[in-house]
Amino acid sequence: MLLAIKLAYRNLIGAGLRTWLNVLVLSFSFVVIIWIKGIMVGWDHQAKTDMTQYEIAGGQYWQETYDPFDPLTLDISHALIPAEVMPEIEAGDMEPTLLIPGHIFPNGRMQGVTIRGIRSGQSIWKLPTEKLDTVVDAIPAFIGLLMASSNKLETGDLVTIRWRDANGTFDAAEILIVDIFSSNVPGVEAGQVYIPLERLEELTLLEGHATILSYRDPEAPRAELTGWTLKPKEVLTRQVDELIKTKSTAQTILYGILLLLAMLAIFDTQILSIFRRQKEIGTYVALGYTRREVVGLFTVEGTMHAVLAAIAASIYGLPILYWQAKVGWTLPMDASDFGMAMAQTLYPVYTIGLVISTVLLVLITTAVVSYLPSRKIAKMNPTEALRGKLQ
Amino acid sequence: MEIIEIKNLVKRFPMGKGEFTALRGVDLNFGKGEFAGLIGPSGSGKTTLLNIIGSLDVPTEGSVTVLGRAIGKLNQKEAAQLRKESLGFIFQSYNLLQVHTVYENVEFPLLLLKLNVTERKKMIMDALEWVGLTDKVQSKPPQLSGGECQRVAIARAMVKRPSLVLADEPTANLDAANSHNILKMMENLNQELNTTFLFATHDEKVINYLHRKIFLLDGKVDNEEIIRNH
Known part of the structure; x- marks a missing residue:
């Protein structure tokens, strides 16, 4: 595995512009997904805080x-x-x-x-x-x-x-x-x-x-009162949860499309790599790799786009995300018309869980997208591959 | 000591609705340290035979034993192990990894053998010294001439000191001067390291260097000449 990572890294860096274009698109996805999710978390946080402070208390x-x-x-x-x-x-x-x-x-x-x-x-x-x-x-x-x-x-x-x-x-x-x-x-x-x-x-x-x-106090145990219905905080904020869930679905579709575009680029690169690098594939086999190991190498290579993208995203994305968390995102329309607890300016909140889940989502998706076309290598005849004959 | 034993080897390929027979009952043996060549026109079966010996392909009938291992009975992993540990390949079009440096290309077989950095470095520099490319360590194949590329390929094939080197038309893309340099280099390595070299060629320049010549015609051994015993 370490060898595959080392070789994949060399191959990617050696591929130059093609790699960096994919990495750029993918890193953009990283930043946008984290930002969208951060806005959702921030909105949820803000809506519940405002409701608590102005309406429902504990x-x-x-x-x-x-x-x-x-x-x-x-x-x-x-x-x-x-x-x-x-x-x-x-x-x-x-x-x-x-x-x-x-x-x-x-x-x-x-x-x-x-x-x-x-x-x-x-x-x-x-x-x-x-x-x-x-x-x-x-x-x-x-x-x-x-x-x-x-x-x-x-x-x-x-x-x-x-x-x-x-x-x-x-x-x-x-x-x-x-x-x-x-x-x-x-x-x-x-x-x-x-x-x-x-x-x-x-x-x-x-x-x-x-x-x-x-x-x-939302934590204190509450007694039943005759003629009164107890409405704990989580019941009163359920509407916000449901609303945010609905909005999150819409946002998931949005960043799903973005991710799909990035994955298309990776998929396309993988297909092109396998098509153009037949001789190289044959050479790997001749030098002692099994075809399964070559599939692994190409999968790692594709997946490494996501790793490089995460690094790139952290370089230019962190300052942007930090800045956004500070100044917030002001809605282009009047938020009061929305009929729900929503500030005119939403401040994204990035949690560790959010960042890790996004990185894992992109990594796993990229790995799957990289693996699918690479499976073709397992069926290749190495002698034909060595001659660069299309299979 | 025989390192390659070929008995009644037949290789057939599917072609359309029928089959094409590339090798028809080949019997051959090669000993350690030989500098031999399979000679014949296109379609005579020399590359097919070389591929089977190199465990890149399997016999349809008969048996091929390389370094004590029956090629037809090896699974993918065992075949890869044999190539990784004991075989070196030199190809007509060099087949270097284009985005890797000369150093990295030569390092590749050693990475597969999981040798440590110090060992690798010494072996790579030795191999590059054999082929006279110590000044091109950081160059990449597109920056090298054809002759230099083939010398890198030889260094890559030789770096792990394999028992057997299989060279398929190694000089086909080289001019006469480069071809002689390369062949001389391989002959020296054969003598210094006692590595067996087996060529597939129809190039006169290569043929003149061979110590043993096996002429193939239509998938059969047509003739054999021993110029010099190893």
Whole structure:
């Protein structure tokens, strides 16, 4: 094997430009595959981090009738906060959120919203709830950037808000936009208005009620609460996993095509080598190689393209990949339109596993592609090969 | 001591729907240190016989024993082992590895024998000294003349000190002066190292150097001349 590697290396280096063209194409595949996979990992990481920081915290309990995909049930999706979680709430490790459907009337238009009652002193999300801790004539509220830009709202704007109380009676008041936040999580921005929990309880006559209970520590064991459904973090982020899986499939097809092109070049080179190097093959056999060993030599030679490509990719690819990890990749379109947790700029994350799996993928694929045409050598007649006669 | 024993050798090749008989009952023996040649026109079977002796091909009938090993009974691995350890080949078109240097070309048989670097280096330099190419160590075949290429091929064939060297039309691509140089060199090596040389040729220049001449015609031994006993 060592001899085959040594000879293959000599043959490849001796072949000059042909080798380097293949190596260049293959190294490009390496860099692109690692970059694409890195973007996926980075996106996954960023989406889950943002969701944790702005929406789901360490996990949640949902009031049993709450269904985020059925707004019509929102009116009835609340219940008294169970007494057994009160110490956790008082310690600031759990936050109740009350969700009530309502409407706002920005610039003379009517817009359906979810009014989120949230405690101003919370510390489990990065939401600017401290801004709610203010005394103003209207109800202090903050909204997400997505909501602000779609409704042309700015900090300091007064907007009329309408809701129905526990008895089903419509009521309305003014809210004052005290802050606008940006999160990369459309779910917490689009159509959401955040007001102090106690004000919402007051407005809706639902004192001590909540729709969602979000807890800080995802690792701590959670008890079942009657009338509430436990939604651990991994369940709440499953949608992101599935979305990324779908996107990954599409990206796999993309880099599969790229890899296919590189493999075509290797395959073509192997076919051409066997066609042009018949005399050489015969000579190897005459000097003491078995035909099987010559097949091995040609396979190693083809596979070594991938090794050289990995080296080349590490020379010019590492700085590029590092730079990308630093500056990120800014999406050419508005990421908020995607309807999922996605930052405008994605930062690729390269793990050891990602790099090793990519190198193995390319190496194994190249080895197979190199071996397939080389099998022909095993059927060659060495005396004909020595004369360079095509077989 | 006989190093090649050929008994009633027949070699047939498939040709279209029928067969072509290249060798028809050849009986020959060669001893150690011979400088012999198979002489005959194209199609007389000399290259076929050389290929069988070199374990690159197998007999259809009869037997060929080289250095005590029956060629027809060797599997691929055993045949390769025989070539690797005991046989040297010289070809009409040199068959050098084009992208390797002179040094690397000569080194190849020694790499197959898994010799260490020091041993290899000494043997390669000795071989290159025999053929007068120590100044071309780093050259590659495309940078050499035909005569130099054939000298590299001889060095490659001789570097492992094989018992038997098989040379198929070694001077066919060389001019008269180069041919004489090459043949003289091989004759010297034959005498110094007692290596058996077996040629396949119809070149008069080669024939004049041979100590034993075997004339083949239509796949049979037609005539034999012994000029000088080894």
